[in-house]
Amino acid sequence: MAMHIVVAAKQVLDPEGVNSYALWGRLTVDETQRSFTVGDVIPRIINAYDEQAMEAALRIRDSGVDCRITALTVGGGAATDVLKRCLAMGAEDAVHVDDTESDRADGFRTAALLAAAVRKMGDVDLVLCGRQGSDYDQGTVPGVLAELLDAALVTVAADVRATEDGVQVVRVTPQGLETVEATLPAVVSVSNEIGVARAPSARGMLDARRKKPAVYDSAELLTGAGGGVEVVRVFVPDVQGHCEMIEGDTPAERASRLLDALAKAGVLGGH
Amino acid sequence: MATDVLVVATEASNDGLARAATEAIGAGARLAGALGGELWVLAPAGVAASEAAELGAGRVYTYAPGAEVLSTVTEAAQLSSSRIIVVNRGAIGLDVAARLAARLSGGCVLGVTDVIVQGDDIEAIAAIYGGAARAQFRFVNAGPRVISLAPGAGEPPARQQGRTTEVVHIEAAGDARVRVMEPAKAAEGPRLEDAAVVVSGGRGLRDGENYGLIRELAGALGGMPGASRAIVDDGWAKPAEQVGLTGKIVTPDVYFAAGISGASQHMAGCSNARAIVAINTDATAPIFRYAHFGIVGDCLELLPELIRVAKERAASG
Ligand SMILES: Cc1cc2nc3c(=O)[nH]c(=O)nc-3n(C[C@H](O)[C@H](O)[C@H](O)COP(=O)(O)OP(=O)(O)OC[C@H]3O[C@@H](n4cnc5c(N)ncnc54)[C@H](O)[C@@H]3O)c2cc1C
Numbered sequence: 001m002a003m004h005i006v007v008a009a010k011q012v013l014d015p016e017g018v019n020s021y022a023l024w025g026r027l028t029v030d031e032t033q034r035s036f037t038v039g040d041v042i043p044r045i046i047n048a049y050d051e052q053a054m055e056a057a058l059r060i061r062d063s064g065v066d067c068r069i070t071a072l073t074v075g076g077g078a079a080t081d082v083l084k085r086c087l088a089m090g091a092e093d094a095v096h097v098d099d100t101e102s103d104r105a106d107g108f109r110t111a112a113l114l115a116a117a118v119r120k121m122g123d124v125d126l127v128l129c130g131r132q133g134s135d136y137d138q139g140t141v142p143g144v145l146a147e148l149l150d151a152a153l154v155t156v157a158a159d160v161r162a163t164e165d166g167v168q169v170v171r172v173t174p175q176g177l178e179t180v181e182a183t184l185p186a187v188v189s190v191s192n193e194i195g196v197a198r199a200p201s202a203r204g205m206l207d208a209r210r211k212k213p214a215v216y217d218s219a220e221l222l223t224g225a226g227g228g229v230e231v232v233r234v235f236v237p238d239v240q241g242h243c244e245m246i247e248g249d250t251p252a253e254r255a256s257r258l259l260d261a262l263a264k265a266g267v268l269g270g271h
Numbered sequence: 272m273a274t275d276v277l278v279v280a281t282e283a284s285n286d287g288l289a290r291a292a293t294e295a296i297g298a299g300a301r302l303a304g305a306l307g308g309e310l311w312v313l314a315p316a317g318v319a320a321s322e323a324a325e326l327g328a329g330r331v332y333t334y335a336p337g338a339e340v341l342s343t344v345t346e347a348a349q350l351s352s353s354r355i356i357v358v359n360r361g362a363i364g365l366d367v368a369a370r371l372a373a374r375l376s377g378g379c380v381l382g383v384t385d386v387i388v389q390g391d392d393i394e395a396i397a398a399i400y401g402g403a404a405r406a407q408f409r410f411v412n413a414g415p416r417v418i419s420l421a422p423g424a425g426e427p428p429a430r431q432q433g434r435t436t437e438v439v440h441i442e443a444a445g446d447a448r449v450r451v452m453e454p455a456k457a458a459e460g461p462r463l464e465d466a467a468v469v470v471s472g473g474r475g476l477r478d479g480e481n482y483g484l485i486r487e488l489a490g491a492l493g494g495m496p497g498a499s500r501a502i503v504d505d506g507w508a509k510p511a512e513q514v515g516l517t518g519k520i521v522t523p524d525v526y527f528a529a530g531i532s533g534a535s536q537h538m539a540g541c542s543n544a545r546a547i548v549a550i551n552t553d554a555t556a557p558i559f560r561y562a563h564f565g566i567v568g569d570c571l572e573l574l575p576e577l578i579r580v581a582k583e584r585a586a587s588g
Pocket of ligand 1: 015047291401473475476498499500501513515516529530533534535536537551552553568570571
C-alpha cells in the first residue's frame with residue numbers, strides 16, 4: 001500500500017518584512033496588544049521550514065517510493081494559500097482545518113487540531129513539518145503532535161528517507177550530523193539544512209487550481225480546549241546600541257585603529 | 272501542587288555542566304526563591320551532578336549519560352511534582368520540552384528571555400520573529416510550566432565548594448521507536464561556542480572564495496570563523512559555521528560581522544558577545560544598531576589590512 005505522508009504547513013507573516021518594520025520602528029502593536037498592526041501590509045507566506053518539509057516529502061517520492069502526499073493546514077480562510085502552494089509543488093490532496101478562532105501562537109492547540117485531522121484521515125504513516133514557525137519560533141508543534149499521535153519523533157532533519165519499515169533521518173545536532181532510524185508512524189520536523197525547496201512547475205500550478213482542499217471543522221475535531229499557552233501581549237524590544245565609528249583615510253589606518261580600540265576595550269587580548 | 276522548580280541540566284561534558292546548564296540553574300534558583308519553593312536539579316550522574324549540588328540544588332536527580340531523556344525527565348518531573356520546569360537551552364528544547372508539557376498536561380514556552388512572577392504563577396516572555404519582537408505568554412492549564420531559556424537569560428549562581436545534597440538516581444525505560452544508527456562525531460578541536468574571538472562573514476563577501484579572508488583573520492586573532500545563513504546556503508561556509516537562531520549561539524569577547532546585514536535571526540546567535548564589530552558598506556545597515564564598533568567600508572579592502580595588522584602585532588608579541 002502506498003505510504004501516506006502528511007505535510008503540516010502554516011502561513012506566517014514574511015519574517016523579512018517583520019524584520020525591516022521592526023528595525024525602522026514601524027512594527028506597532030494593535031489595541032488588543034496581542035498582534036501587530038502590520039498584518040495587512042506585510043505579505044503572508046508559507047513558513048519556509050514547512051515548505052522544506054514539503055520538499056522532503058517530494059524527495060521521498062522522487063526516490064521511487066510509492067506514496068501519497070496530503071498537505072494539511074490549520075487556520076482561517078487565507079491559510080488555504082499554503083495548501084495551494086503545496087498542491088502546486090506536487091501534493092495529491094489538501095486538507096484545511098478551518099479554525100478562525102485559533103490563537104496561532106498556541107502550538108498546543110494547533111497540534112491538537114493537526115492530530116485530530118491526522119486521526120480522521122486514518123491511514124497516515126508519516127507526518128512531516130517544519131522545525132518551527134518563523135513567526136513565534138516556538139517549535140512545539142512537532143513534539144506535541146508526536147505525543148498526541150503516540151508516534152516516534154525526530155527533530156531538525158537535514159535528510160529524510162523511507163526504508164522498508166520506517167524512516168531513516170539525518171539530524172542536525174549541536175555536535176554535528178547524526179543518523180537515526182524511526183518506526184512508523186513518525187513525526188519528523190525538517191530544518192533548512194535540507195536545502196532550497198523546489199518551485200512549483202507551470203503544470204503543477206494548473207493542476208492545483210483544479211483541486212479543492214477538503215475542509216474539516218475545528219469545532220468537530222476538537223472537544224475540549226487542547227491549548228497550552230496564550231499570548232498576553234507582544235512588543236518590540238529596543239535595539240539601539242552605541243556604535244563607535246572608526247574613521248581613517250586608508251583601510252590600513254582604519255584596520256589598525258580598530259584593533260587599538262578593541263585592545264583598549266579589553267576584548268582583544270595579546271594585541 | 273507546590274511551586275517547586277525543577278531544572279533540567281542536560282548540557283554537560285566530562286568536565287561538568289555547560290554554561291547553558293548553569294544559566295538554567297541560576298534562573299531556576301531565582302524562581303524558586305521568588306515563589307518560596309524548592310530547587311531540584313536533574314543532571315547526568317558524576318561531575319555534573321556534584322556541581323549541581325554546589326550550585327545550590329536542594330536535591331539532585333541523576334541519570335546515566337546516554338539514558339533516554341524524555342522518560343528520564345518525565346520521571347523526575349513526576350517524582351518532584353514540580354510546577355515549574357526550566358529546561359536548559361540546546362537540542363533538548365525541541366526534542367523534549369514540548370512533549371514533556373503535553374505528557375503532563377502543562378504548557379511550554381521556548382526561547383524565554385524573561386520570566387515574570389505573578390502571585391504564585393509565572394508568565395514567560397520569549398523572542399519571536401527571530402528576535403525582532405517579543406511575546407509574553409501565560410499558561411492556560413494546571414500542569415507544569417515548562418520553559419527553556421534564551422542565551423544570557425539566567426546568571427549562573429555562586430558555587431559553594433564541597434556542598435553536597437540528597438541524590439536520587441533515575442533509571443527510565445528507553446524509547447525503542449527511535450534508534451541512533453550513526454552518532455554525531457563529537458566535533459574535534461575547539462568549538463565555535465567557546466571561542467573568545469569569532470570572525471563572521473556574510474553576502475557582502477561577494478564571492479565564496481573571499482571566505483578565505485574570514486578564516487585567515489580568525490586565525491590571526493586566535494579565533495574561529497563564523498558565517499551568516501545566507502552564505503551557508505550558498506555553500507561558501509560550512510553549516511557548522513552558521514551563527515544565529517538556527518545555527519550556533521556564540522558568546523565571544525569580540526564578534527566581527529563583515530558584510531553581514533544584521534537580520535534579527537543572525538543577531539540571535541551573537542548579540543551576547545561583549546563587543547560586536549560591524550564592517551559594512553551600507554551605513555544604514557541594521558548591524559550598526561547592535562555593533563559597539565563600526566567601519567563603513569568595503570570588507571574586501573579592510574579584511575586584508577586587518578589580517579596584516581593582526582599578524583604584525585601577534586609577531587611582535
Ligand atoms: C526562520 C529564519 C531563521 C533564520 N536563521 C538564521 C541564522 O541562524 N543565521 C543567519 O545568519 N541568518 C538566519 N536567517 C536569515 C536572515 O534573516 C538573513 O537573511 C541572513 O542573516 C542574511 O545574511 P547576510 O547578512 O549575509 O546577507 P544580506 O542580508 O544580503 O546582507 C549582506 C550585507 O553585506 C553588505 N555588503 C555588501 N557588499 C559589501 C562589502 N563589499 N563590504 C562590506 N559589506 C558589504 C550589505 O550592505 C548588506 O548589509 C534566518 C531567517 C529566517 C526566516
